[in-house]
Amino acid sequence: MSRTKSVRDYIRTxxxxxxxxxxxxxxTTLFADPRGFRIAIDQMLHPYAGERIDKVVGLEARGFILGGAIAHQLSVGFVPIRKKGKLPGTTISQDYKLEYGEAIVEIHDDAIQPGEKVLLVDDLLxxxxxxxxxxxxxERLGGEIVSCAFIIDLPELGGRNVLENMGMDVHALCE
Ligand code: PRP
Ligand code: HPA
Incomplete structure (x- = not known):
């Protein structure tokens, strides 16, 4: 008897x-499958049932796809965080380390109001x-992060500890 496919079964390596x-x-193979995409969005939202969320913030690029669907489901606004130079309005910037070198991400400075409850979304940690x-x-804009939601956590790379040490609640659907 074949078992029902789970989120991880739709992810290609x-x-x-x-x-x-x-x-x-x-x-992309998860996103392309109608059932896969739906169960991923539903499962990402599951921990926050009954919680106040005012904005969903998605990280470029695959966080936009997830974040847009999650924001639509919650009937709240979506805000993108983009790589440097892509957002047209006034932005604030933050640099971060890559495997080799550094990168910069940006957000519009009026995209989040102080005190708003934010869900941060990306495909992979x-x-x-x-x-x-x-x-x-x-946080520089005064947003209060309810949680950080991912499809995949790569535990050997330590991202969960980094975020938890910043006081974050972290959820991932699979490792
Ligand atoms: C990937 C992934 C996350 C990030 C995770 O994006 O989608 O955003 O890396 O890595 P980290 O936890 O080590 O920071 P990538 O930087 O490849 O950018 P892209 O989505 O624009 O392709
Ligand atoms: N997939 C997507 N983004 C990534 C990965 C991966 O396996 N590793 C680091 N960033």
Whole structure:
């Protein structure tokens, strides 16, 4: 008898992308499947039933796809955090470390009002550098982060500890 597919069953692994030795967890196959996408959104929202959430913030790029669907489901607004130079209005910036070198992410300075309850969303938690930069941006605008939600946590890279040490609640659907 075949068992019902879970979220992890829809995720494809691409070997040696973007570099040799990397096993890239590709969520496009999850997004492309109507049942897979729906159960992923439903399961990401499950821990927050009954909680106040005023805004969903998504991290570029796959956090936009998840964050848009989650914001629609909650009937709240969606706010993007983008790589430097992409947002047209006045922004605040935050740098963070990559495997090699540094990067900068930005948010519109009027996108979150002080005291708003924010859910931060992305596809994957690795070192936590990207999410940590996003948390700093949201907090600099006075947003209060309810939780950080991911599809995948790569535990060997330590991102969960980084975020929990910043006082964050962290949820991921699979490791
Ligand atoms: C990936 C992923 C997360 C981030 C996680 O995005 O979607 O945003 O890396 O890594 P970290 O926890 O070590 O910061 P990527 O930087 O590849 O950008 P993209 O979504 O624009 O392709
Ligand atoms: N998939 C997507 N983004 C990533 C990955 C991955 O496997 N590793 C680090 N960032």
């Amino acid at each position: 691409i070997v040696d992308f973007p570099h040799e030795g990397i096993m890239f967890r590709d969520v 690795a070192t936590g550098g990207t999410a940590a930069a996003g948390i700093k941006l949201i």
